[in-house]
Structure formats: C-alpha cells, structure tokens
Amino acid sequence: MRRSIFTTIKRGIVFPCVSALCLAACNDKDAPLPDNTANLSAAELGLDESQTAKSFLVTLDRAAEEALTVTLEVANSGAAYGAQYTTLPPLNGGIITLSIPAGQTSAEVTVTKTGDALFEGTETVTFSIATASGDVVVGDRKTLLLTFGAIVSEGGTLTLQGGEGGANAINSVFVDFSTNEMVTAERKSWNFALYTGGRFAVLLNNTTGSTAVEATGGETVGTVIPSADSAVYAASLKIGMGAGSFDIVDDIAGDLDKSVIKEGKVYIVSLGDGQTPLYKVRATRKDANTYTMEYAPANSATISTVDAAINADCDFTYISIVEGKVVSVAPPKKKWDIEWTRATYKASATIPYIFSDFVIINYLNGVQAVQVDAATVSYETFAAADVSSLTFSSDIDVIGGNWRSTTGSGIYQDRFYAVKDPAGNVYKLRFLKFGVGSDGGVRGYPEIEYALVK
C-alpha cells in the first residue's frame, strides 16, 4: 500500500514536474552571435588630379581572436596595373590578399598613381571582396568603384570608424558626402586649435572636454604651482555631470570672440579626457602666419615653446603640446561636411555637458543643414522638389544630438536631415545604427545613409 502510493507520487507528480522543468529550461537556448561581416569602407571613391593616392579599408564588425585573411578581386576598366597605378598590398594574379591581425578590425588598401601617368578621368578599377577566412561573412558593401577622376557621390552608406571606447570612442570622424570619404582623427592627438583666418583665436579641444581658467595668482608659464593650489585649479576646471560653467569652455556656437584663451595671457588648462597634469599656457601671434605657444606642466618651471606656422588650407592648425608639434586633424576646408565626435555642448543654459555621438556641420565653409520631419515627407520619397520648401540653417548644432537618444530607443525614426555641402549639392542624411536600443549597431561605429538629392 505504502509502496504503491509512493510510486504513484513519483510517477504522477515528480516526473511530470521534473520533465516540465527540463522542457522549460531546454527550450531556452541562446540565439547565435551575429555574423561578423567584412565590408569595404565605401562603395565609390574618386582619385582626382590633385591627389596621388587614395586609401580605403576592409572592416570587420568586430575584432576576431585569430588573424584573418580577406581577398579582393580587382577588375580594371581603362586603367592598367603597374603602368598607371599600383596597390599596397600588391596585386597578384588579379587578387589582393589582405591580412587582418588578431584583435584588429580593419586593414588598409592604398592605391597610388604611378609616377607621371596621365588619366582621362574616366578610368575605373573595381574592387570586390571575394573570400574571407574564419567565420567572417562577406557583407553588403562588398564592391568599391574607384574612379581616376573627381566624383560627386550619388549616395551610399558609411560606417564611421569611431574606434574603441564605446560611448567614449577615441576618434572624431569627418565625413565628406560628395566623395564618400571619412577622415578619422584621434581626439587626444591635439590640444589647441589655432585659427588660420587672419586674426588671433586659440580654441581648446572641445572633443576631450578641455577647460581653461585664467591664472589668478599672477603665475607665469614658468611658475611652479604648489599642489594645494593645483587642486583648487583642478576643482574649478571640472566639467561634466553638472560641474563647470560656460566660462571655462569656448563658445559652443563657435563664436571666436567668446573663446577662453586671449592673446598674451596665462591660463591653467585641463587637457580633458582624464589627461594629467594641468598645463600653464600662453599664446601669442609671432606674425600673421605664425602662432607661438609657451607651455609647461603645472608643477614644472621648464618652459617649452612651439612656433606653429598656420596652414591656410584648413580653418585651424592643430597642435599638441604633449608631443610638442603640429598635427593633422581636420581635412581641408571644403573637403568635409559633417563631423561626428564627442563634444562639449550644453545640458542647460548654464551647465555645459559632454555629448557622445554629436554631429557638427562645417558651418565655417558654407555647409548648411535642416531637420526634416519624416511625417511630412519620408526619407525614401524625399526628392529635389522637396528641397525648396526647407529653410537651411548654418547653426553648428542643427544636427547635434537631436538625431538620437543615448538611452532607450536610440535613433529617432521620425526625422532625418538635409545637408547642403560647400559645392551646393544637397544630400539627404539619416542615421541607421549606432549601438543603442535594438538597432544592431556597435557603439562608436555609427552607420549613416545618405543620397544626393539635388
């Protein structure tokens, strides 16, 4: 009697319960990781008369644990390898073999014109991804048409190479829609921007949250600041998360008259992004074409000097006082339309805040933009006829951070942008993914889509 009841319990209750539990647990397998795709960095590039070489990347979605090999097939149309151009890595039997080391996400291919080769401007070379080793799958952007002449891009998609760091991505990326090109610059590679437009203006690095205050105790660049005073300066230079005021940063709308550093005065500067120590800095104009920067770490009396000759091709000449030299950051004046970067902006009218994924337009060179409501006209149907009803603006922050929310839903789907570039081309622009919400992207590698409208 007892045994049969026990068996009944076992059979009738325990086994179904246990098996139901197992079922519940077993059905619960994780989905596989997304494919790691290999893509070319652009679909179309142009190598015009003024340039001798052009580079593009083969990118992976994420770094792999072992070294990978990617092969590109090359098809010529009117251009001859060797006679007119060479590639690095070299072409071998119609194939370029690239290797991406473990832990890296890209490899570069450079196309260089041969010596004094002449071009008509219509020769093209088509690169296409043929194979990829390991688990890598060939992605959507697998062909690149390189024209040996200037192009005006019809549009395409680009994945901006913000670099590691996620929300704190290490690079700023400048984008030129008409040539499908991106220029990346490490944010910490420069400390000051020297204005090349004929007047004195020295700007702090707004992409690292650099701040400055005028030296209050009569210090010169050679004064050693004791650590107690240094701590007081450090506290007054804090920015972010509610700290700081607009007095310690340059004007976020770009007005050069309201920038912090004035000629000849001594400032205590925080280089931003956690860089230490503080620096004492003094900037003057040696002559119309040269700035002189005197600088020293806060606790040092050794003054270093850099004489920086301005390069009028760009709006600013960038210098690094950490390296003590001029560095290249932004592309030439009319060669970029928007910059995607981490930037100092505002949380409110009185509190500065550092934004990730912030988009600045090249307002100094005639780039204008306007936000378009997707409810009135959708991105797909937006065409030349819709442009006339728009009022373009030259404000630096037209796009700004308005295209996304960094928590929750991510990219706002109810809007896109129309951008007029320095040449007058109008492109429609929207953001596809940037690694927030369910867009499937990676933070620091936003993907944009744009198309020539007019």
Next chain:
Amino acid sequence: MKKLFIYGVLLLCTVEALARQAAMDTVLTATIDEVVVTGQFVPQSLRSSLFKVKVIGSATLRQKAAVTPESALNTVMGIRLNNDMNTGETDFEIMGMSGQNVKVLLDGVPLVDRSSTRQCLSQLDVNTIARIEIVEGPMSVNYGADALAGVVNIITKQATPDAGRLSLSAKVQEESAGSEYSPFAGKGRHNENISAGYTFNKGFYVSAAFTRNAFGGWQGDLTGRKKQWHPKMQYLSGLKAGYSGAKTTVWYRLDYLNENILTEEDVNSVTNMTSDCEFITGRYTHLLQGGHTVSSRLRIDVAGSWQDYHRRTRTTLIHTDTGKRTLSLADGAQAQIDYSSLFGRLTGVWTASDVLSLQPGIEYHSTEGTGDRIDGTRAVTDAAVFVAAEYRPFRWLNIRPGVRSSHNSAYDAPPVTPSLNVKFRPCEAVDLRLSYGRGFRAPSLQELYYSFHDANHNIDGNPDLKAEDSDSYMASVTWRNRAAAVQLSSALSGFFNDFRNRISLVESYADAGLYTYYNIDRYRTVGLTLESGLQWAALQADVGVACVGRMNSYYGDAQYSTVEMSRYRFSPEISAGISWAPARVGTFSLFYKMNGARREYTLDGTDLKLLGIDAYHWLDVTLGRTLGAHWLVQAGVKNLLNVTTVRNTGGSDSPHDSGTGISHAGYGRSAFCAVIFTL
C-alpha cells in the same frame, strides 16, 4: 426562468467547511486565535504576542485569490507596492519605509536579494504559503540588520499530522489582464499548481509542489511590440522532507525558481530590426530547520540556509524581414548578476522559572555578490549574539528586554542593539503594548563596493560606510469584547521612528566630479493607525485607518523660511475587508484600500514645490463556493475600480529621466476564476 432556479438549487451541494485549509482565522471557528511565530519564543496566539503582528491567514490568501505573494499584500494597511516598469519587478514599503528597511523572511530565515528592492517576495510560490506574518517596528534583536521598519515572515505550509495520509491538491487559476486575455497561455495571468504530500507512520513526511505562474503582460496605451507591463513567466518547484516527533522536529526544504521577464522593443522601421531583452532569474533556496525539546525547561532551535540567486540579462536582436535572431553585442546587452548567502542561527529557549524565560541565540550570515556594477566579487559576513528575556511577574504584565551584539566584516555594525517590549493587561478586554527598539540597516554590497565609470557616470562605493541606525517607539492599545454572538476588536497604535546616518549618494568630498555614498541624512516617520474588526456569525469585517507622516527635510531650513511648511507631511490610508460566508451558499469577500495622496516638498529648480503621488483606490471582490468535499470554485474581479496609472508629479530619483509624471499601479479591471481540488 424556473428551469434556471431549479438548476441553481440542484447545484447547491453540502458545503465543506473551509476550515480544512487551516484551523487559523476562519469565520466558522471564532474561538481559536491565530497563532503567530515571528519573534516569539514559542508559537503564541496573536493575543498573547508582545509584538503587534498582522496576519494574513490562509483563508484570506485564498479569498484574495492572489497568484503572487506581493499582490496578496496590496490591501494591507501600512503597505504600499511600487511597480517598476523597467525591471518588471514590484517593491513594497511598510510604514513609509521601503526596500532595505524591511526584511523578508521565509520561515524565519532571511532571503537574499539583488540590490535594494525586495524582489524575493515576488519569487515565492503563493500556493506553498500558509500565512504571512508582518511585524511593524524594529525586530533587530531577533533578526539583525535591515529589520528597521519591520519584518515580513512567510510561513510555509506544514504537513498534515495524520499518519498514512496522502494529501493532494491542484489548482488552476485564470485571470485577465485588464481586457486582455487568452486561455492558458499568452495574455492574462495563468497560474497552475499541483502539490502533494505524504505523512509516514513514524512522523516522517515528504511533500512536493510545482507551480507555473505565467503573466502575458499588458499592452496598456503603448502600440507596436512594446508592452507597458512586461510578460513574466515563473516556474516554481519545491520539495520538503522532515520528521516531526514528540521532542524533535527537523525538516529540509528546497525551492527552485526559474523566472523570465521579457521586454519587447518596437520594430525599427529603418533597419527592420527589433530586440527582446530577457531577465532570466534562477533562485535556489535551501532551508534546514530543526528543534529539540531537551527538557520541560529547555528547547533548542536551529535554522540554516544556503541560497543562490542569479539573474542573467539576455538581449536578442531580431531581423523582422528574415526572422533571424542573433545575440546583441551592444553595451550591457548581456550581463550576469550573482548573489549567494549562507545563514545559520541557533537559539535556545530556557524557562528559568514560572516568571522568567530566556532566549539566547547566535547567528551567522554571509552574503556574496558579483555583477550589478559591484567592484569584483564581494562578500560581507555578519556574526551576532543576542539574548532576549521574558519576565512575567504578574499575570497582567509581560516585559521583554533584548539585546544584540553584531560584528560585521565590511562595515561598522552597531556594537549593541537594545530593545524593550512591555505588555500590560489592565483588564480582560484591554491590552496595552509599548515598545522601544533600536534598528539598523546594513549598507548594501552596492553602496560599499559600487564601481560605475563610463562616459557619463563616475560613481564609486564607499567601503567605510557605517550602518544606518534608528530609534523606534511604538505604543498600542487593543480592545476586544468577548461576547458570544458579536465579537468586536479595536486597536489604536502610534509609532515614531528616528533614522540617523542614512546613506545617500552625493558628490565626493575628496574628488569633485566623483559621486559616492556617505552616512549623512536624518529621517523621521510618525504615524497613527486605528484598526477595528467585527465577527458576527458568518460575517467578518475589518476596517482600518492610518495616517503616516514623513519628515519634511526642508522644515526649519533658513533658506526656505518664507515658505509655509509643516514638520511632517502626512498621507492617509484606509483599508477594509469584508468576508461573508453563509453556510451552504459560499463565500463573498471584498477587499478595499485607499492609498492617500502623498506629497512632499521637493526642489524643482530653485523653487520648493509640493510634489508627489495622487490618491487611488483599490477594490477586489471574490466569490467562492465549495462543491462536494474536494472542489472549490472561485470567481471574481480584481481592481474593480479600474486603476491603471496614478499621477505622480514627484518624478523619479533617477538623474536620467525628468520623471514620467505617472506611477503604474495596476493594469485595469481584471476578472478571474479558479478551480481548486483538494484530496
């Protein structure tokens, strides 16, 4: 019409007394007082207890037809529930104090939780609960840290004492979520339970229970895939084995929970992608308890527990055009949090003489946590010694002093925590209780070892934190008339709590721009409650009124001297419960709660404004009828007043949102029906 009437009459079967469930607080056996165990030396009747204990007995649990333990408490005086729409969890507060100020116990053993919300309460199987005992006021001598505002003790069902008996019960309960419902799966609530137990001849018993608790979520006002209330699926299983003898009892219990809370995102029309985020929780609770009566004067009790809690965050991306699913690699899309705890307590009850009993005890509690932005793997160990005495010099006077001494590995635990409870009985009908207690709340693992540094956050824990401590005073007068026909009882009680060294997150003194935790705040709560009960034949009614005041921290602040303010901000509560069970008809129950408006002075920019949550009313109605000896059928409506959102201008404490302006109290009027089989 006549046919219907005859049909109805035919349906009337003999009513089996609901007293089968428990000999506790049923309407039909009015002379037996409810037995309580929390904080007592030995199980006592509610009347004799020195503490003011609130009991939600099995009859009430059955009448409320609750599918989760926390929803069983939603009409209890002094308790407010908070539903978090982001995590899908419900936290609760007692007497205005929430989360880490309340300790949740399972058969006297503390349950482990992730961070400061008490989600353990919603992760227990309501079908295994015999009753819930709530003690308001600090129980720190017996139960140590985090029992500042009170203790909620879940008492599980014991085996039937009759040897050779197989007990079997099964339940199916179907509920709608507002107007959303689909049978047995998907929308609405679906709760199925099967339990069995067998008592062997020699006092051994074994029992097992399995429950599926499925909630399909509630869409609410949202469109697309998103739901206002997230779907939740729970599988709960439990096993208990023990021996109950004349002098010795010992039992072991294992509970396992698998819970999955699903958050569905809307489809991104540009990329044709969407995502599902799941919070998958596994919770193992091992409990071992025993007691041995050494002699007529000495009894020893042992309780031990090992608990393992882990919650995994899993985010899956779905391509809506191909149906392909992949794991998301976004920041924080996949995560894991682990907490485990080891607990042991040894107590003795020594009856020194007719007037004096002593209860000494020692306790050991170790908690370890990883994930949840805790810096590495951290463990906190607490060892304590406590002793309480009960001195009864006269029949009408009962004095219970107690003291506890704790030592903690991670923070400064208060070296001595005293308490004093006194009970007078000036006459047969009246009880007067006075109590004073010191309470303390331990800093959580997060407050000690937090590490959150990214582009926009710079927060560290503070390993040098001290415990928060409080002084609590309670006084209550209970009056009962013991007339045979109509029984009335009434209790008036007041409390005052003074909290010190409250832990708050503020900017670091040493490093501007870094935020960390400090013991800096002060807080006070004060309140008055009046609860009355009536029992007359088949009718049982309880009504309560409470007024809870929370300290206004801006009172007396010179900066705001122009604003007319009071020292405390009060909010009222009204609760009522009616149960009418005429023989051979069935049971009709009604539960009502009015949560009064609660507004406090908050800084809005530079102005001091009165912001907070509006009042709302909750009403549940249940009808029940037994059919034959084994079947019980119930039907009813929960949230009859159709409460969904309540306006909340107080906003949130989170710096991320400016406050959504609403609190989610419920998902609308829901109907339910349940069928219960008991062997």
